[in-house]
Amino acid sequence: MAKILMKGNEAVAEAAIRSGCRLYFAYPITPQSELIEYMAKMMPKVGGTFLQAESEVAAINMVYGAAGAGKRVMTSSSSPGISLKQEGISYIAGAELPAVIVNVQRGGPGLGDIQPAQADYFQAVKGGGHGDYHLIVLAPNSVQEFADMASDAFDLADKYRNPVMILSDGMLGQMMEPVEFKPAKTQEEINTLGEQHTAWCICPNADGDAKHHHEINSLELDPSVLEKHVNHMYEKYAVVEKNEVRCETYNVSDDNEVLCVAWGSASRIVKSAINELKKEGKSVGLIRPITLWPYPYEAIVKAIGPKVRQVYVFELNTGQMLDDVKIAVEGRVPVKFWGKVGGIVFTPAEIQEKLEACF
Numbered sequence: 001m002a003k004i005l006m007k008g009n010e011a012v013a014e015a016a017i018r019s020g021c022r023l024y025f026a027y028p029i030t031p032q033s034e035l036i037e038y039m040a041k042m043m044p045k046v047g048g049t050f051l052q053a054e055s056e057v058a059a060i061n062m063v064y065g066a067a068g069a070g071k072r073v074m075t076s077s078s079s080p081g082i083s084l085k086q087e088g089i090s091y092i093a094g095a096e097l098p099a100v101i102v103n104v105q106r107g108g109p110g111l112g113d114i115q116p117a118q119a120d121y122f123q124a125v126k127g128g129g130h131g132d133y134h135l136i137v138l139a140p141n142s143v144q145e146f147a148d149m150a151s152d153a154f155d156l157a158d159k160y161r162n163p164v165m166i167l168s169d170g171m172l173g174q175m176m177e178p179v180e181f182k183p184a185k186t187q188e189e190i191n192t193l194g195e196q197h198t199a200w201c202i203c204p205n206a207d208g209d210a211k212h213h214h215e216i217n218s219l220e221l222d223p224s225v226l227e228k229h230v231n232h233m234y235e236k237y238a239v240v241e242k243n244e245v246r247c248e249t250y251n252v253s254d255d256n257e258v259l260c261v262a263w264g265s266a267s268r269i270v271k272s273a274i275n276e277l278k279k280e281g282k283s284v285g286l287i288r289p290i291t292l293w294p295y296p297y298e299a300i301v302k303a304i305g306p307k308v309r310q311v312y313v314f315e316l317n318t319g320q321m322l323d324d325v326k327i328a329v330e331g332r333v334p335v336k337f338w339g340k341v342g343g344i345v346f347t348p349a350e351i352q353e354k355l356e357a358c359f
Contacts (some may be wrong), residue, residue: 002180003178003179003180004178004179004180004181005176005177005178005179006143006147006176006177006179007034007143007173007174007175007176008104008140008143008146008147008168008172008173008174008175008176008177009031009032009033009034009035009038009104009173009174010034010035010038011143011144011146011147011179012035012076012102012146012147012149012150012166012168013034013035013038013039013042014038014042014147014181015147015148015149015150015151015181015182016074016100016150016154017039017042017043017046017048017184018150018151018181018182018183018184018185019072019150019151019154019155019182019185020072020154020185020189020190020193021048021072021073021074021100021150021154022043022046022047022048022049022071022072022190023048023049023063023066023071023072023073023074024039024043024048024049024050024051024073024074024075025051025053025058025059025060025062025063025066025073025075026039026052026053026056026059026075026076026077027052027053027054027055027056027058027059027077027081028052029056029077029078029080029081030078030106030114031078031104031106031114031115031116031170031173031174032076032077032078032102032104032173034173034174035076035102035104035173036052036076040052055084056077056081056082056084056085057084057085057087057088059075059077059085060075060084060085060087060088060089060092060101061088061091062075063075063088063092063099063101064088064091064092064095064097064099066099067092067097067098067099068095068097068201068202068216069201069202070197070198070201070202072098072100072154072158072190072193073099073100074099074100074101074102074154075099075100075101075102076101076102076103076104077101077102077103077104078103078104078105078106078114078170079103079105079106079107079108079112079117079119079120080106080108080110080111080112082101082103082120082123082128083123083128085101086123086128086129086130087129087130089101089128089129089135089163090127090129090130090131090133090218091218092163093129093131093133093134093135093162093163093218093233094131094133094218094229094233095216095217095218096161096162096233097161097163097216098154098157098158098160098161098162098163098164099157099163099164100150100153100154100157100163100164100165100166101135101163101164101165101166102165102166102168103120103124103165103166103167103168104168104169104170104172104173105117105118105119105120105167105168105169105170106169106170106343107119107341107342107343108120112342112343113342113343114170114343115170115342115343115344115345116169116170116171116172116173116174116265116316116343116345117169117170117316117317117341117342117343118169118263118264118265118266118315118316118317118320118339119316119317119318119320119341120167121167121292121315121317121320121321122320124137124165124167124292124293125137125292125293125295125324131230132230132233132234133233134162134237134240134293135162135163135164135165135293136153136156136157136160136162136163136164136165136240136244136291136293136294137164137165137167137291137292137293138152138153138164138165138166138167138246138290138291138292139166139167139168139263139264139289139290139291139292140166140168140172140264140290141172141263141264141265141267141268141288142172142177142268143172143175143176143177143178143179144177144178144179144180146166146168146172147179147181148182149166150166151182153166156244158193158196158197160236160239160240161200161236162236162240167264167292168264169264169265169316170343171265171345172264172265200214200216201214201216202214202216237294240294241294244291244294245291245294245295245296245298245299246289246290246291246296247287247288247289247290247291247296247299248267248286248287248288248290249285249286249287249288249299249303250271250274250285250286250287250288251274251278251283251284251285251286252285252286252287252303252305253283253285253305254305254306254307255283255305255307256283256284256285256303256305256307256308257282257283257284257307257308257309257310257358257359258282258283258284258285258308258309258310258311258312258355258358258359259284259285259286259287259300259303259304259305259308259310259311259312260274260284260285260286260287260311260312260313260314260355261286261287261288261289261300261311261312261313261314261321261325262286262288262313262314262315263288263289263290263292263315263321264316265316265345266314266315266316266339266346267286267288269314269345269346269347269348269351270286270314270351271286272348272351273348273349273351273352273355274286274355276348276352277352277355277356282355282356282359283307284355285303285305287299287300287303289321292321295324295328297324297327297328298328300325300328300329301328301329301330304329304332304333308333309333309334309358310333310334310335310336310358311325311329311333311334311335311336312335312336312337312338312354312355312358313325313335313336313337313338313339314337314338314339314346314351314354315337315339316339316340316341316344316345316346317339317341318339318341319337319339322335322337336358338351338354
């Protein structure tokens with residue numbers, strides 16, 4: 001299949017449609033506006049439903065309802081919009097419903113600006129809404145990966161009956177790169193996806209053997225019942241942690257004197273700096289978490305070779321992933337952090353300078 005030059009926002013939208021998404025609810029916000037525009041244009045052509053909600057709060061509750069009906073459903077927004085969706089996201093997680101949420105991050109806090117940032121890590125990974133729950137969080141670092149993750153996100157959401165967030169940013173959303181799409185699912189395959197939900201989703205009541213009624217909610221007034229439910233959810237999360245951790249290792253070897261950890265678009269810049277240092281004979285490795293939750297703690301531990309004297313974390317925030325890296329390292333070697341905020345993106349030369357100071 002030929003590659004197509006597309007913006008990240010458009011690529012993930014096309015990939016979602018090809019993955020069987022037929023319901024999409026959202027509210028416009030920069031820098032993800034191309035995603036909602038693409039869905040507005042293309043969803044009717046495949047028999048899907050696009051609806052621009054009156055607010056982000058309305059959009060996420062529409063997702064809640066559609067997910068309860070067993071349909072592949074998606075919403076998207078950028079940082080402040082995702083903040084408004086947090087109550088609904090907690091409800092969806094508590095009701096154990098599959099849904100896909102795309103966050104094309106921008107600078108914050110507050111309304112911030114419309115430039116790329118990675119400051120929503122805490123919100124996505126540590127549970128931005130109330131209560132004990134986890135999202136499965138995927139972090140792409142290219143337009144191709146952004147598109148590929150749409151299919152992965154829907155499959156993971158269905159597999160674990162849990163919301164999945166793709167944590168992108170304004171850089172990946174706006175940049176254009178060649179993309180090769182996976183084959184689109186047939187209508188028969190999409191219908192089959194719906195059938196797997198019949199054991200638990202809300203379905204129209206019917207006569208005969210097909211008659212059934214399911215109540216889907218996240219309200220349990222009896223504390224003992226709620227405790228049992230939360231414990232059940234965490235048993236599920238333990239399975240996710242065991243089976244779904246994903247990361248990329250780059251230039252990792254026993255000769256590494258510095259190990260970098262970076263995710264998303266920041267990791268591309270760190271790779272460029274590592275390539276320049278390699279020409280100078282300096283050995284620096286990189287661990288790129290692809291799943292931010294579940295987090296690849298063990299991969300970081302394994303990558304700390306005998307010569308590693310420093311672990312260096314680079315993010316476009318104030319160090320939100322830093323705590324998870326420190327948990328993995330457990331004091332074996334010093335952990336440093338450097339990043340930029342406000343929508344300012346660091347350069348390969350700046351990263352190279354920071355790393356050279358470690359030698």
